[in-house]
Amino acid sequence: MVAPPDDDALRALSLHHSHTGSPALAGVSLGVGEGEILAVCGPRGSGKTTLLRCLSGQTVPDEGEVWFNGSPVHTLTALRRERLRRERFGWIGPEPSLVPELTVWENAALPLLLRGTPHRQARAAALEWLEHLDISAHANRRPHALTQPQRQRTATARALIAVPSVVFADEPTATLHRADRALVLRTLLAAARSHRITVVLASHDPEVTALADRTVTLLDGRRTDTPEAADAEGQAECSLSV
Numbered sequence: 001m002v003a004p005p006d007d008d009a010l011r012a013l014s015l016h017h018s019h020t021g022s023p024a025l026a027g028v029s030l031g032v033g034e035g036e037i038l039a040v041c042g043p044r045g046s047g048k049t050t051l052l053r054c055l056s057g058q059t060v061p062d063e064g065e066v067w068f069n070g071s072p073v074h075t076l077t078a079l080r081r082e083r084l085r086r087e088r089f090g091w092i093g094p095e096p097s098l099v100p101e102l103t104v105w106e107n108a109a110l111p112l113l114l115r116g117t118p119h120r121q122a123r124a125a126a127l128e129w130l131e132h133l134d135i136s137a138h139a140n141r142r143p144h145a146l147t148q149p150q151r152q153r154t155a156t157a158r159a160l161i162a163v164p165s166v167v168f169a170d171e172p173t174a175t176l177h178r179a180d181r182a183l184v185l186r187t188l189l190a191a192a193r194s195h196r197i198t199v200v201l202a203s204h205d206p207e208v209t210a211l212a213d214r215t216v217t218l219l220d221g222r223r224t225d226t227p228e229a230a231d232a233e234g235q236a237e238c239s240l241s242v
């Protein structure tokens with residue numbers, strides 16, 4: 001197997017994937033540069049989540065290749081893919097999935113605690129991110145005592161705390177109102193810019209995708225933009241899809 005001839009942080013080559021016979025991706029190729037903020041837009045069911053899951057190693061595509069920093073992801077064992085996700089990637093989904101038994105700060109600090117960072121240091125880092133997300137006052141509560149937007153802010157802190165190489169954000173603001181949406185996006189994008197974190201941001205909201213450096217558009221599991229016209233066409237089709 002020969003690595004793709006470029007230095008993209010992430011590269012997908014001709015991804016095909018079906019869910020129990022229903023096609024979700026039908027030949028998607030793309031590259032994401034290091035530190036780039038790439039929006040993936042498209043209407044519901046167009047394959048955005050499946051694409052992010054394939055890129056992040058959560059799903060192995062039926063066909064095609066995924067490369068991260070010049071190394072193949074699609075050929076790794078499940079254990080190695082899980083390790084890659086834990087050590088190099090962050091994930092924010094549309095619904096926050098926090099560990100109910102842990103406090104807010106422990107949830108936020110989980111990536112550091114799992115890699116053996118001393119408790120006190122992990123707590124200090126968590127409090128700093130929770131402060132950015134205006135939720136540090138709730139640090140010692142458990143998730144059930146928070147509102148849904150507060151839980152999503154906690155999940156955002158957890159995705160960023162270990163300064164991953166790539167953050168995958170799948171409709172991260174879909175369930176949030178304007179103020180929470182702005183806070184989550186501002187924190188995510190400011191962290192990405194200042195730490196050179198690559199971001200792959202799936203959304204069908206043109207206000208969200210407009211914040212990215214570049215947009216690719218999916219429809220029925222295929223890219224409908226051309227690489228040359230990705231920015232212009234992507235935005236136009238995003239606007240039509242909402």
Ligand SMILES: Nc1ncnc2c1ncn2[C@@H]1O[C@H](COP(=O)(O)OP(=O)(O)OP(=O)(O)O)[C@@H](O)[C@H]1O
Nearest residue numbers: 019020022023024043044045046047048049050051
């Ligand atoms: N677990 C699954 N089982 C069966 N079909 C699935 C599953 N996940 C996705 N699909 C189907 O695959 C296609 C692509 O879904 P996907 O969730 O990737 O799209 P999406 O653009 O992220 O949509 P949404 O914005 O609604 O999440 C859709 O037709 C969807 O119904």
